[in-house]
Amino acid sequence: MFKGVYNWIDERLDITPMWRDVADHEVPEHVNPAHHFSAFVYCFGGLTFFITVIQILSGMFLTMYYVPDIVNAYYSVEYLQTKVAFGQIVRGMHHWGASLVIVMMFLHTLRVFFTGSYKAPREMNWVVGMLIFFVMLGLGFTGYLLPWDNKAYFATKVGMEIADTVPYIGPYLKELMQGGTIVGAQTLTRFFAIHVFFLPAGLLALLGAHFFMIRRQGISGPL
Amino acid sequence: MAHGHSSKEKVVYVGDSRVKKRSYNPEQPDYTAYPGKSEAFIPNFLLKEWMVGVVALVAFLVLTISEPPPLGYPANPNNTGFVPIPDWYFLFLYQLLKYPYASGSYVVIGTVLIPAVMFGGLVMAPFLDSGKERRFYKRPIASSLMFVSLLAIIYLTKVAWNGYEHELKELNIIPEHIEREEKAREAAAAGKPTGQAKPGGKEVAIVDKDDPAMASFKKATCVACHGADLKGASAPSLRGIGDTLSKDEILKIIHEGKNDGKMPAMYDTAIGAGLTDQDIDHLAEWLAKQKAAQ
Ligand code: HEM
Numbered sequence: 373m374f375k376g377v378y379n380w381i382d383e384r385l386d387i388t389p390m391w392r393d394v395a396d397h398e399v400p401e402h403v404n405p406a407h408h409f410s411a412f413v414y415c416f417g418g419l420t421f422f423i424t425v426i427q428i429l430s431g432m433f434l435t436m437y438y439v440p441d442i443v444n445a446y447y448s449v450e451y452l453q454t455k456v457a458f459g460q461i462v463r464g465m466h467h468w469g470a471s472l473v474i475v476m477m478f479l480h481t482l483r484v485f486f487t488g489s490y491k492a493p494r495e496m497n498w499v500v501g502m503l504i505f506f507v508m509l510g511l512g513f514t515g516y517l518l519p520w521d522n523k524a525y526f527a528t529k530v531g532m533e534i535a536d537t538v539p540y541i542g543p544y545l546k547e548l549m550q551g552g553t554i555v556g557a558q559t560l561t562r563f564f565a566i567h568v569f570f571l572p573a574g575l576l577a578l579l580g581a582h583f584f585m586i587r588r589q590g591i592s593g594p595l
Numbered sequence: 596m597a598h599g600h601s602s603k604e605k606v607v608y609v610g611d612s613r614v615k616k617r618s619y620n621p622e623q624p625d626y627t628a629y630p631g632k633s634e635a636f637i638p639n640f641l642l643k644e645w646m647v648g649v650v651a652l653v654a655f656l657v658l659t660i661s662e663p664p665p666l667g668y669p670a671n672p673n674n675t676g677f678v679p680i681p682d683w684y685f686l687f688l689y690q691l692l693k694y695p696y697a698s699g700s701y702v703v704i705g706t707v708l709i710p711a712v713m714f715g716g717l718v719m720a721p722f723l724d725s726g727k728e729r730r731f732y733k734r735p736i737a738s739s740l741m742f743v744s745l746l747a748i749i750y751l752t753k754v755a756w757n758g759y760e761h762e763l764k765e766l767n768i769i770p771e772h773i774e775r776e777e778k779a780r781e782a783a784a785a786g787k788p789t790g791q792a793k794p795g796g797k798e799v800a801i802v803d804k805d806d807p808a809m810a811s812f813k814k815a816t817c818v819a820c821h822g823a824d825l826k827g828a829s830a831p832s833l834r835g836i837g838d839t840l841s842k843d844e845i846l847k848i849i850h851e852g853k854n855d856g857k858m859p860a861m862y863d864t865a866i867g868a869g870l871t872d873q874d875i876d877h878l879a880e881w882l883a884k885q886k887a888a889q
Binding site: 383384385386388389392395396397398399400401402404406407415418419422426442443446447449450451453454460461463464465466467468469470471472474482485486487488489490491492494495498499502506509512513516519520521522523524525526527529530531534537538539554555592595 | 609612614615616617620621623624626629630631632633634635636637639640643644648651655656658659660662663664665666667668669670671672674677679680681682683684685689692702703706707714717718720721722724725726727728729730731734737738741745771772779789790791793
């Protein structure tokens with residue numbers, strides 16, 4: 373049945389060569405923890421991706437309840453967490469996942485660094501990786517404001533004061549991020565848009581580049 | 596990667612589309628000729644990886660269920676006593692700004708210079724450390740720079756966190772997310788609403804606004820903190836206070852204060868302002884009558 377449907381589509385669109393190109397590749401012995409336990413360090417990239425997927429999925433569910441305005445934001449989060457069935461789990465996954473993804477990304481970066489995998493010919497992938505790193509920190513910073521409790525509000529305020537100290541462009545940078553002269557209604561909608569649309573779009577584009585380069589070049593050889 | 600197929604046959608298309616009719620079926624490549632024990636990513640490796648992934652996912656779910664995500668009280672820009680704290684992975688940068696050489700008039704060193712050098716160095720690592728050698732113990736400069744940075748980050752994070760905990764203890768502050776959760780649990784046990792009252796929703800009216808107690812409330816300077824309309828200023832709103840406190844409890848608060856003197860003992864002040872003991876008793880009675888639902 374499933375095969376029949378697949379063949380029917382494949383006959384019309386000739387998709388087999390395409391997905392085989394994407395899916396077929398080897399896993400060399402030196403990165404396979406089944407053969408060398410210490411090779412688990414090579415799993416951190418995949419784990420980062422796994423949690424990134426969790427973040428995207430749980431985030432999609434969060435936006436079903438979250439209301440990005442300063443009057444309702446807090447109460448929508450409180451409602452989701454305390455009244456909605458499984459709401460606490462959805463918010464919990466996004467909250468703890470946000471920390472976990474940073475940890476995994478950090479470990480992945482260290483693996484790449486200490487195995488010297490960033491060296492020629494993989495320099496570009498390292499630079500793309502660092503861009504991903506910054507996008508992730510940006511996601512963390514903008515997401516922290518969204519529950520609109522005191523912790524969120526005052527941390528963002530401190531963040532803005534820090535941005536303000538950058539020479540020359542600081543005040544403009546601060547006003548651009550705040551969407552005005554104070555941390556307020558504009559800041560929240562702005563951070564929401566950045567957190568939910570701008571940065572994830574950038575992240576997905578960068579991840580696409582990251583994976584394309586890995587598939588093209590293959591994983592770095594044994595040390 | 597490409598599954599090329601050379602064929603001299605005439606190209607046959609699928610209907611009038613541009614899709615070529617394929618006469619062969621691409622085989623899964625065989626990796627036995629590859630060095631070492633290479634195996635196919637799909638399905639061999641991915642299946643094993645997925646099994647480990649499922650275990651990790653279950654562990655993660657157990658964590659999220661047992662440890663609710665923190666949520667404090669609604670943001671109040673007038674709250675002057677709140678101790679700000681960023682998410683943990685920004686703590687080391689935050690701590691950096693507390694040192695004299697990276698704050699005050701040198702703050703640019705902490706907010707721009709050091710982060711720019713560190714992250715700039717990281718981004719440029721492949722070009723700065725461009726030798727062929729990959730093993731970390733044969734790259735002493737790059738590796739030791741990374742080790743030292745790591746230790747610095749761990750140290751700064753730890754100092755920042757200890758400082759935060761110390762500050763909370765010093766100021767006798769319970770983090771809001773913990774306090775909120777405890778209060779919600781108590782409220783739930785008492786059958787009262789567990790959520791935060793939403794301002795601007797249904798406004799709680801003042802009961803018996805013309806009662807002489809309103810004048811006592813002003814005279815005793817309660818207004819300075821609780822607002823002329825009881826709506827709260829630096830201190831919480833007292834509208835609807837009768838829902839949570841009884842007359843005796845309110846009297847006790849007036850006599851003894853609350854929360855380590857954040858709400859000071861006001862009895863003597865009130866007497867000093869010319870109120871009688873009876874006035875104060877009546878004030879407490881009137882406050883206890885302030886209920887949201889009549
Ligand atoms: C969302 C974040 C990221 C994801 C999902 C991700 C995913 C991956 C995956 C699956 C691999 C294959 C090897 C492995 O699993 O270790 C990989 C390789 C690589 N990553 Fe990342 N990565 C991320 C962030 C980064 C960052 C922050 C850097 C460093 C700046 C980086 C640099 C690299 C490099 C240079 C390689 C090639 C290493 C080699 O061939 O041995 N990546 N990445």
